[in-house]
Amino acid sequence: MAKTNKTITQWLRWPVHLRITIIVMFIILVSGELISLVEPKEFPTTFDGIWWALVTVSTVGFGDYVPQTYFGRTLAMVMILAGASFVTAYFASISAAAIRKQHRYLEGLVSFSGQNHVVLIGWNEKANEMIESLKCVKPYKQIVLIDESLKESPLIENVHFIRGNPANDHTLQKANISKADAAIITADQHKNEQEADMHSILVLLSLKGMNPQLYCVIELLTEQQANNASRAGADEVIKTYKLASHFIMSSYLAKNGLSHFFSELNPASGNLFQILPVSESIIGKSFRDASHILLDQECILIGIKRGEQTKVNPPLSYKINAEDSLIVFTH
Structure with missing residues (x-):
């Protein structure tokens, strides 16, 4: 009796459509076999009987x-009454x-099974703009959007939505974070600046805890959490309060529509910043000579990255070493 109950329980755990499929196939096979035995002249083979049963049960x-x-x-x-139902x-x-x-899927409850994707944390206008830019630069790149406030x-x-707390391991597992290429953490627009930064740090710790090799970019709204973001393993810290203030002040000082230039910095417009290794032909050259060489390659040399230091528009006589990286503006 216990074994029978176990079998019934296991049977009931199967998906409904799978159970019904098995029952229908059983009815068709048995009916096809029986009709070929009852009327061998009309149904000379078992296959003919199964064909008739299938066509009849499907109401064709x-x-x-x-x-x-x-x-x-x-x-x-009997077969029609039992099978058709x-x-x-x-x-x-x-x-x-x-x-x-x-x-x-609409409610964000379906797990993502792809890999080499970008995980975008938080839905806001910045996230929407980034998605549009990435679609232009890498149209086939899969994006997994994690947000707790969106209902649908x-x-x-190419955007797979997952609803949930991005600091929760279960949510990150649904985003297949272990196979992701990178993660971008935007500030939570529903919190004040300090709370948003602390929540972003917590999300960063969760991401790095599940995938230490994941390339993580984090947006901060205040200076207080900048060191904590670096300690938590952020590969890139974007201080939007500084970027916005610098752009606003530059526009004010220029007083000649500089904001239109800033809009062209969008990678979707075909222009983007890159950090390139120093080639052998540039080692030992001055910033002036390196600029001329790169200009022939349709790249504008903007600055030099040497270790943790970054020099934008250094003196023209500035010598470039082999361990340096070149900051260029290209398309």
Whole structure:
């Protein structure tokens, strides 16, 4: 008795559509075998009987095979009454499963199974702009958006939405964070500046804890958490309060539509910053000579990165070493 209950329990754990499929196939196979035994002249092979059972149960009814005896017709009536109901239930369950899957996807409940993707934390106008830029630069790059405030997916191509707390391990597992290429943490617009930065640090710790090799970019709104972000393993710390203030002040001092220039810094417009290693032809050259060499390659040399120090527009006589990196503006 206990073994029977265990078997029934295991059977009931199977998906409904799978159970109905097995029942329908059983009815078709058994009915096809029986009709070929009852009326061997009309159904010379078992395959002919199975074909007739399938066509009849599915309500297609080609009419190429028809039972001739009372016993055969009785068998057909039993099969139709039993099989048609299960077939209807089968298609209904398939439709319901598809609708549930779609709703789960819209609600951000479906896990992401891809890899080499970018995980974007937080939905706001900055995130939307980044998605549009990435679509232009790398149109086939998959993006996983994690946000707790969104009720439904924004339905953007190549963007898989997951609703949940990005500091929660379960949420990050659904984003397949161990196979991700990079993560970008934007500041939570629903919190004040200090709370948003502390939450971003917590998310960064969760990301690095699950994937220490993950390249992480974090946005900070205050200076207080800058050191903590570096200690937590941030590969790049973006201080938006400084960037915004510098752009605003530059626009004020220029007083000649400098904001239009800033809009062209968007990678989606074809212009982007890059950090390149120093080639052998540039080692030992001055900043002036290196600028001329790179200009022939359609790259504008902006600065030099030497270790932790970055020099933007250094003196023209500044010598470039082999361990330096070149900051260029290119397209």
